[in-house]
Amino acid sequence: MTQTFSSTGRDSFVGTPRSRIDxxxxxxxxxKYAGEFSAPDLLHGYVVSGIVAKGRIKSIDTRAAEAVPGVVKVLTHENRPRTAWLNYNYQDQVAPPGAPFRALYDDKIHYSGQPVALVVAEDFDTARHAATLVEVDYEAEAPSVDLSKVEAFAYDPPMKRNGIKPPPKPWGDADAAFDTAAVRVREQYTLATEHHNPMEPHASTVIVEEDGTYTVYDKIQGVSNSQGYLANVFGLKKDDLRVMNPYLGGGFGSGLRPQYQLFLAMLAARDLGRSVRVALTRDQMWTFSYRPEAIQTISLGADRDGTLQALRHDALAPTSQFEDYQEVVVNWSGILYRCDNVALTYKLAKLDTFTPADMRAPGAVTGVFAIETAMDELAYAAGQDPIQLRLKNYTERDQTQEDKPFGSKALKACFAEGAERFGWSKRNPEPRSMREGRELVGWGMATGVWESMxxxxxxxxxxxxxxxxxxxxxxxxxxxxxxxxxxxxxxxxxxxxxxxxxxxxxxxxxxxxxxxxxxxxxxxxxxxxxxxxxxxxxxxxxxxxxxxxxxxxxxxxxxxxxxxxxxxxxxxxxxxxxxxxxxxxxxxxxxxxxxxxxPDKDFNSQYEAYTHSAVFAEVKIDEELGQVRLTRVVSAIAAGKILNPKTARSQILGGVVMGIGAALEEESMMDTTLGRFMNHNLGEYHVPVNADIHDIEVIFVDEEDRANPLGVKGLGEIGIVGTAAAIANAVFHATGKRIRHLPITVDKIIG
Known part of the structure; x- marks a missing residue:
């Protein structure tokens, strides 16, 4: 029996808005952050990044760098200590199947930007200068980095990633039901690659203590992950490794796995017997950790009144040559809507890039954008209001998980309260029917969903x-x-x-x-x-x-x-x-x-637990210039008990802003010849700024949940899920033009 939390004090803090104590x-x-801790005689490491995406290092000349006064050593694959990578296939807490990337392991180049050397010097500026003097001669090969050109090589991952539910087996006959459906929608939806870009770049400081143990400050979202990684890779005892990270300047998933600067800092510290800090530059933050693009096809077949008869969601996503990265992308379609004929497939294709990484609501941002845009298309095709279409196909059971009921689901209340606050009843459903001066006005909505774990x-x-x-x-x-x-x-x-x-x-x-x-x-x-x-x-x-x-x-x-x-x-x-x-x-x-x-095994054996939302968006678009202004968002959230309305609202606001970025701005652009992301800086990779953000209203609907003693559901992810689809649907309502590739930029609107 799960015991529900309740405060025994007369003046309860839980459930009341409180400012962050930090x-x-x-x-x-x-x-203080990972790159700000110091130690006597601290050395500084600067990473030399490779410039080709595939091939091998023919030679590497470090003599000029080593001659610079203040340079202590330049580490490469040729002289690195062989005590590293004792456990070649160590899997950190969130690693996908495969062999993790091993920095300075050999002469092979796996991706553009790969670390090929570490210059260690008495101060940062000396290390940075000396790094420019390292000369590397490559034997380059043509990289394969275009997902659209490798569909023929798509495969089902042979090993499933821990914690990631694979697509369920099909039920009914989705293809036959689609062919005979009165109303049909079949379209392809794609999202661009996105990079995390937290304010704090990745850094690690390894302090060598007098007793031979190590104190490590690492930018990580869970220090036990870094501790286990270092212990296994270097053959150390966990008791000899104290890893700390009291503050994090943003992670969004980039800090779930230990990144290569941690390995390099420990490698240098053990080799030299001195404390070492390695901090990555903003440019180097583009050499790893990104939300992968995906190519998705949604096929929806329905009766004349919009009742779903067929649902098919197929996705192709990229991974690296050395790991099978996986997300839950297509399952959300089967979770959100009731249908008797469903087929969900998720395949991978290997590219010459670094392994993708979990980025806020991984998989859900991708998959929910596709299904919620397709549902909007079905609503227009069937002549249905988008909310009514969703209610017509509403489900209280998770068909992807043995048709188990949800432990709680207040999504109908999200639709009702969000629509009322937004003023949805005043919407003219006809595209291009609402305007304000020279601007077209569009209203769109979408559903959000995320696991409650x-x-x-x-x-x-x-x-x-x-x-x-x-x-x-x-x-x-x-x-x-x-x-x-x-x-x-x-x-x-x-x-x-x-x-x-x-x-x-x-x-x-x-x-x-x-x-x-x-x-x-x-x-x-x-x-x-x-x-x-x-x-x-x-x-x-x-x-x-x-x-x-x-x-x-x-x-x-x-x-x-x-x-x-x-x-x-x-x-x-x-x-x-x-x-x-x-x-x-x-x-x-x-x-x-x-x-x-x-986790409550009894509860989990009987129920499935998810957080839900309804997102409403208003856009205003200059009819001649195609410039989009997102003027209003209302996000109604069903997340069980809200522990702190102030910090909870902040979480949803941040998620919505990231959703705005995905919908309208964020795109890591790959040069498919060089195999390199070209806009690898915050000047050319656009993220939302204050001028882009207008009114965002957050509603927490009442919901009781028994999945855990506190009765809570997580809020970190749900704010972003569904936001991009709501915006894309609003853009269609405003312009009559359906844009199925994110981000929605001016050229796509006026092209």
């Missing part, structure tokens, strides 16, 4: 005699407000003020938790913290009952409440005792516990 440190500069997690709670509480684990706060919500949960559970609670994260000396990603952190770490605090509370209660003249004598634990720093009999606050008095009377300096959280 905010002051970030805005004042007190927060919980992971095996631990956390500690330590209460000291002065009434101060510490909680924490190894997970990271990636800007989502994890420090704050864990503090709220802990404060409520033991009836303390938030000021009395300190939350520690991002340190491998803390109890282990998974990486911060997948929208599972609140449910997982939050539950573990709650359980640890409840354990401490039970210890306090037992001590309180033993006090002389205890007001809690002969009272069961279920009858007490924690409030205002006291334990009291619920409903009788006169019978209370202060926590500090309990510990003083017992002569106890501290009480501690480790809480464990895990």
């Amino acid at each position: 905010g002051p440190a970030k805005v004042t500069g007190l927060a 919980m992971m095996q997690t631990s956390a500690h709670a330590i209460l000291t005699a002065d009434g101060k509480l510490e909680v924490g684990n190894t997970t990271g706060d990636i800007g989502t407000g994890t420090y704050t919500i864990l503090t709220q949960i802990a404060a409520d559970t033991l009836g303390l003020s938030m000021e009395a609670v300190t939350t520690k994260l991002g340190d491998t000396r803390l109890p282990e938790a998974p990486i911060a990603g997948g929208s599972w952190t609140a449910a997982s770490s939050g539950t573990a913290v709650m359980k640890a605090c409840r354990d401490v509370g039970e210890q306090l209660f037992r001590l309180a009952r033993q006090m002389d003249n205890s007001p809690l004598a002969n009272v069961d634990f279920e009858r007490v409440a924690f409030a205002d720093g006291h334990i009291e009999v619920a409903g009788d606050p006169a019978r209370r005792v202060a926590l500090v008095d309990v510990m003083r009377a017992a002569g106890v300096e501290k009480l501690e516990a480790v809480g464990q959280a895990a």
Whole structure:
């Protein structure tokens, strides 16, 4: 039986808007990031990036670089220590099947921008200058980097990626049902490659301690992942590696896996016996970690009234030559809509690029854009309102997972509340029918969906005699407000003020938790913290009952409440005792516990859990210039219990903005001859700026969920899912022109 969380204090923090407790440190500069920690005699490493996409290194001349005063060593595949890569096929926590990329391993070139040397010097400027003097002679081959030209080589990945559900087996006969359907839509949808571009570039600082152990500061979304990676690759004991990352300047998934600068920093530190920092440049951030493009075909067949009779969703996505990267792309179509004849396929094709990476709502941004645009096309073809079409094909069961019911699904409320707030009833459905001066006005909507997950997690709670509480684990706060919500949960559970609670994260000396990603952190770490605090509370209660003249004598634990720093009999606050008095009377300096959280097997065997949304968008488009202004977005979210409306709203705002980028601006442009992304800087890779963002309204609809004790669903991903489709649908409503390739740029509108 899942126990639902409820605060025992009279003044609950959970469910109320609270500012981020880490905010002051970030805005004042007190927060230190992985590339800002220092050590005596710290060396600096600068990566030399390769310039060809495929081939081998014929020769590499480092003599001029090594002659520069202040240069300590130049590491290449020819002189790297052979102690590295002891475990050739080590799989980090989120690695896809295959052999991970090995920096400086041999002379083979796998992709453009691959690190081919590391210059280590006494200071950064010297290392950077010397790096320009390294001469590399390549034997280049023509790279294969165009997904549209390798469809004939598409394949089903032989090994499935851990945690990624493969497409289900088809049910019914989608092709036959499509052929006989009264209304048919079959179109192709594509998305451009996107790069993460967090504000903080990737960096690692490896400090060599006097006892031979290492303290590592790494830009990572879960320090235990970096610790396991280093231990396996270099044959080290985990106890000799303390990895920390208290703050992260944006990740969006780029920090889920250890990146190559971590390997290079440790390689140099072990080889030279000195502390080393390696920080990547903004240009080098384009050499890895991106959302892959995809070519998708959606086939929808329906009755005259829009009832689905056939649904087929086929996707082709790229991966590297050395790993089979996989996402959940096509399954969302079967999750969102009820249909008796469904076929979902997902294939890969190998390119001469780095392995793609999880980027905020990986797979869902891609797949939901396609199905939600196709559903809008079906609505027009069938003469149906887009919301009514979705309600007509609404489902309360997940047909992709043994037709299990959803544990909760308040999507209908999202449609209703979002439509009312947006003013959807005033929409003229005819394309090009609404205008404002010289601008065409378009209204579009789409559905969003994301998994509601919980992971095996631990956390500690330590209460000291002065009434101060510490909680924490190894997970990271990636800007989502994890420090704050864990503090709220802990404060409520033991009836303390938030000021009395300190939350520690991002340190491998803390109890282990998974990486911060997948929208599972609140449910997982939050539950573990709650359980640890409840354990401490039970210890306090037992001590309180033993006090002389205890007001809690002969009272069961279920009858007490924690409030205002006291334990009291619920409903009788006169019978209370202060926590500090309990510990003083017992002569106890501290009480501690480790809480464990895990998915509810009974619940998961019966139900599926997802977060849902309804996104509404308004665009205004200059009829002559084709310039798009996104003037309004309303995002209605069903995500169970909202722990902190302020940080929760911020998560949705950020997701919506990223969705705007995907819809209208973001595109990593590949030169298919060179095999290199050409707009590898923030001047030419466009992201939304303040002038692009207008009114964004977030609505949290009421929803009760039993998938975890807190009753929460993650919010990190759901804000972005469906946003691009809503915008694309609005562009069609405004212009009458259907654009199926993202981003939607001026040339596509007026071309």
